Amino acid sequence: MERLTAANAPxxxxxxxxxxxxxxxxxxxxxxxxxxxxxxxxxxxxSIVLVKPITFGSLDMFHEQDCRYTVMLRGLVEGEAVEQSxxxxxxxxxxxxxxxxxxxxxYAKCETLRFVVSNTTEAGIVLKEDDDFNACPPVSFPAKLxxxxxxxxxxFDYAQDKGLVMLPVELIDDNGIMLKKCxxxxxxxxxxxxxxENWLDTACVFTSTLVDRIVTGYPxxxxxxxxxxxxxxxxxxxxxEPFGLWVIESDKDISDELPLPQCGLPVIYTDNQKPYxxxxxxxxxxxxxxxxxxxxxxxHDIVLTAMNDELILSFMQKTLYDEVIPTLALPKADxxxxxxxxxxxxxxxxxxxxxxxxxxxxxxxxxxxxxxSLLGYVEKTGELPARLTFSLASLMSxxxxxxxxxxxxxxxxxxxxxxxxxxxxxLEFFANSGDMVPAGQVKAFLSNExxxxxxxxxVPGIIESVTASLEDILANGMRAAMEKVNK
Numbered sequence: 462m463e464r465l466t467a468a469n470a471p472x473x474x475x476x477x478x479x480x481x482x483x484x485x486x487x488x489x490x491x492x493x494x495x496x497x498x499x500x501x502x503x504x505x506x507x508s509i510v511l512v513k514p515i516t517f518g519s520l521d522m523f524h525e526q527d528c529r530y531t532v533m534l535r536g537l538v539e540g541e542a543v544e545q546s547x548x549x550x551x552x553x554x555x556x557x558x559x560x561x562x563x564x565x566x567x568y569a570k571c572e573t574l575r576f577v578v579s580n581t582t583e584a585g586i587v588l589k590e591d592d593d594f595n596a597c598p599p600v601s602f603p604a605k606l607x608x609x610x611x612x613x614x615x616x617f618d619y620a621q622d623k624g625l626v627m628l629p630v631e632l633i634d635d636n637g638i639m640l641k642k643c644x645x646x647x648x649x650x651x652x653x654x655x656x657x658e659n660w661l662d663t664a665c666v667f668t669s670t671l672v673d674r675i676v677t678g679y680p681x682x683x684x685x686x687x688x689x690x691x692x693x694x695x696x697x698x699x700x701x702e703p704f705g706l707w708v709i710e711s712d713k714d715i716s717d718e719l720p721l722p723q724c725g726l727p728v729i730y731t732d733n734q735k736p737y738x739x740x741x742x743x744x745x746x747x748x749x750x751x752x753x754x755x756x757x758x759x760x761h762d763i764v765l766t767a768m769n770d771e772l773i774l775s776f777m778q779k780t781l782y783d784e785v786i787p788t789l790a791l792p793k794a795d796x797x798x799x800x801x802x803x804x805x806x807x808x809x810x811x812x813x814x815x816x817x818x819x820x821x822x823x824x825x826x827x828x829x830x831x832x833x834s835l836l837g838y839v840e841k842t843g844e845l846p847a848r849l850t851f852s853l854a855s856l857m858s859x860x861x862x863x864x865x866x867x868x869x870x871x872x873x874x875x876x877x878x879x880x881x882x883x884x885x886x887x888l889e890f891f892a893n894s895g896d897m898v899p900a901g902q903v904k905a906f907l908s909n910e911x912x913x914x915x916x917x918x919x920v921p922g923i924i925e926s927v928t929a930s931l932e933d934i935l936a937n938g939m940r941a942a943m944e945k946v947n948k
Contacts, residue, residue: 465695467527472550476573478507482514483580486678490701492578494532497551502724508553522697523555531695535811536702562597569613579629588643594651603643614660624664630672637669671708671734676701710734736791745803747830749819752777755855757816758939764814768807776947784846788837824887851946854930860891899931
């Protein structure tokens with residue numbers, strides 16, 4: 462079978478407009494996919510240069526395929542399972558910032574360059590005050606970017622029209638704001654001058670973004686069959702779900718320069734991304750965190766089979782529609798549509814998402830994803846939300862009776878042993894409180910301010926409600942207890 466290259470996937474030569482720090486699956490199935498469509502449908506007319514920003518790894522497969530690859534979207538669309546493939550030609554080159562430093566640095570002088578995209582993991586946007594400006598390149602991503610921007614500013618004599626737009630997609634709050642803080646701090650540490658600092662403020666744009674798409678990566682176990690369907694061999698093929706969302710917060714309107722919504726792409730330009738972040742965290746992530754501990758204790762191992770269980774599906778949907786959505790600020794129709802899409806995403810037959818993986822650090826996840834909805838519901842109605850409150854009991858039941866082994870909590874589901882990972886203090890609490898009566902354990906758990914950032918035990922009736930649910934779970938089993946609370 463013929464290997465995918467430029468010979469069998471030719472494309473127009475386009476000016477370089479995007480420098481992308483990171484060549485991983487997510488960016489290729491999301492940003493590069495979007496720009497490929499913008500080239501076709503909105504006249505963006507730009508190519509992307511991928512930068513490998515770390516020392517390990519190889520770009521050989523990119524060069525062997527002339528940076529051509531396929532994105533295959535698989536999932537439910539209007540209830541029907543679909544597969545959609547697109548051959549991506551928006552990437553024109555891939556460069557190693559370490560092994561090919563001069564080539565990488567030369568892009569700072571590129572006339573047509575306008576955008577910088579990054580996905581350097583949550584730990585990538587950090588200030589390293591000891592980073593060396595003279596290193597080729599500096600170690601941290603903000604330091605690489607600061608030096609790159611400085612060399613661009615000097616080369617173009619601080620021209621206002623040669624500033625760049627930063628589009629970080631790292632999964633931290635206010636990623637653009639944090640990135641700019643790091644870059645400006647390094648500019649001071651390195652004494653790059655007031656003129657450069659002003660240029661950063663006036664010529665450059667640091668956006669904060671929110672991204673949402675499940676990217677499942679290279680389908681190693683089924684790739685031969687996919688190649689047969691495509692008619693060519695693609696060793697950097699990437700699979701993902703059809704759903705996508707990119708929210709871009711910016712003080713300056715860049716929608717004409719980056720015309721993604723104009724070609725039907727799920728991109729929202731806004732001056733405030735926080736309501737969209739809240740929607741994602743409380744509905745998508747909150748749904749996971751609220752039903753997964755119970756679903757696992759009902760005998761399920763992956764999200765897909767749990768969603769095919771009518772009890773668990775009903776529990777999740779009632780949690781979202783009756784208890785979470787009423788606490789959110791966006792228009793109800795928007796929230797309802799997002800929640801409906803979440804159900805479809807969880808039912809995706811191509812994704813086998815392990816419930817125990819979602820249970821990693823469940824206590825801190827419950828605090829971030831579910832507690833705001835519970836407290837908002839209490840504030841709005843004066844009552845406890847039955848299912849969100851039950852989710853606390855199911856979480857406690859998941860951890861209860863566990864034994865610490867090598868820093869992890871080993872628990873039992875029937876005769877089967879499963880392992881939980883969480884903060885050491887959480888694991889120690891459950892390992893040391895397994896013999897307590899439910900009422901005592903619940904009171905101690907909800908009184909721990911380190912776990913919840915507040916004395917959750919002071920919410921009227923919560924200790925009694927969680928205790929009753931936990932006692933019911935222990936006496937009658939998870940399924941019977943869920944059926945009672947879900948009526």
